[in-house]
Amino acid sequence: MDSLMKLSRWALSAWAIALAAGLASCAPSTPPTDGGSPAAGGGTIAITGAGATAPNTLYQRWFSEYRQVKPNVQISYQSIGSGAGINQFLAQTVDFGATDDPIKDEDAAKFPKDRGTLIQVPTTGLFVVFAYNLEGVKDLKLSREAFCGIVDGSIKTWNDPKITKDNPGVNLPSSPITFVFRSDGSGTTAIFTNHLVAACPNWKAGAGRSIEWPIGQGAKGNEGVTAQIKQTPGGIGYVEFTYARENNIPMATIQNKAGEFITPTPEAASKALDGQKPGANFVIRVPDPEGKESYPIVSLTYVLLYGNYPAPKGSTLKDLFTWTLKEGKTAATELGFIPLPDSLVSEVVTKLGTVEEK
Template identity: 30%
Template structure:
């Protein structure tokens, strides 16, 4: 898979509020319809999506905002996991997919069967750190590096007072409590991003390829969805898991080493890592798939996911085109991103990425 550098997204003047308008007609002024106020939107019909559970809090907010501004519109979203979302989209069972990983090459080619010769587009909509969350009685703070995280989740580190953890936390009183690894049972974009980080940042300690499926040979407690792994970790002394930071609740979260620093999980620090990432080549003009930088070495929080809405470049009728454009233009707008950040503690898309996403969405048309 070829990739090209896109560098740091330059700060640009804030774009006008992106509306929920149909965006389907010609505009003699040259100004996009989507520059109007969201309150002026006027689309109707039903839109269906399936996918990422990490997006759930943001999606709920986007659904509410969009439906409040468009009384005749309904957006349905089932947070069944990224793998299930891509599968539903590719089989024609959903208008769009929510996915914490972009389409794989074979999926990208398969999308032409449902979407026509121009295929599908991966549109970034949600940026969030993946927290390494733990529940260890008496331990409120924890420093971890990629190698140690890999050994914990492989099952090589079996107790919390292991020397590898002690070395990174010399002042902590670490108990001999057994480590219980809690991981996803379903195909998960969060798992794929987490294991991608471990593969690329652990200097071989992980020893596995990135995958949305947890390695079968590694022990641990398996649960479905973000809520499943968080719930199990909350109820188990000695447990550790990985989950979208917006969903970890009262669990403690580890600081993760980047360069010489241990970085606290936060939306702002995660956004920095996205800005230094790369764009996947060999795809359509408007596809925005990213190859994430897992070792930024600039004080960024390195375990981050970019979650996408996967949409067709063409749909069979204008009504669906208008709905998809209206909803997605709101999602990537400044208002939509701020609304999601408030609801889900996510990072806002960089302004230049918002603008590129808007151009991609505006290119959607009928077959």
């Protein structure tokens, strides 16, 4: 994985993506590679997965497009949260799990021994934003002091001086702040709270998929938090970028470790991953990136696979995720995710090749 250290950018350049999209529109869909033709002939192959809500929009796009090239592969993905997805995977009620928070040792210890070796591989990069509902306010800036105070409850109203000082000329109301958090076991929460631990000196609630929040209202899934913010004047919460963008919810520009205010964009998020070297099971942790231009709340998201499957599911899953990594980069970029660099894709495909059929 040392080759990843040589990367200068994760996200593909704008011109390369435009070129790729243009070529794709003029050419037939590329068939899946690696894993043969598991869906050629015969009946329907049903694949089920469950877990992380953050990448759900991308997964649904990928699985729909894959169906166009492998018509008798039907993929059903339940967007139920990373914690629930891990539980279903360990209970063997789905063919793959999905999580934004790499599986913990205590969970991995419950992996069924007759299914070979647990396989965890990344699918894409993503980032978490502060989405908010303030009438007439479209360009909110939040310093670390400000957003740390919002989440720990020490800042209670929108016109608090710690917020207004970075927003001159913005008419911030005296109304109370309503913080919205995830009520379910969530990889998005793990990403967000790991950043709070690193960025907020007074944060006492720790980090993880589920924590005891000091204040606020809970909602289930990125979908639920998004809906709660939309219907709550004065609301603010954390969601994956595409949920805020697709629902036209404003996102705060936030201060990073270098002291710069960074607008949440895929380009700024990709800079947080520059030069990062994956550890065991492809884990990359950047709770508080150093880069001056880096958006600070960024992570990879992962799928969990069994080491062996009954035929033809093993070859189908290898083929599916190889296809998403290679042919799905344009969709990932269009939706606001961060495609994996080619060097890492190559390593992930090699790992996928270890899946066996019995």
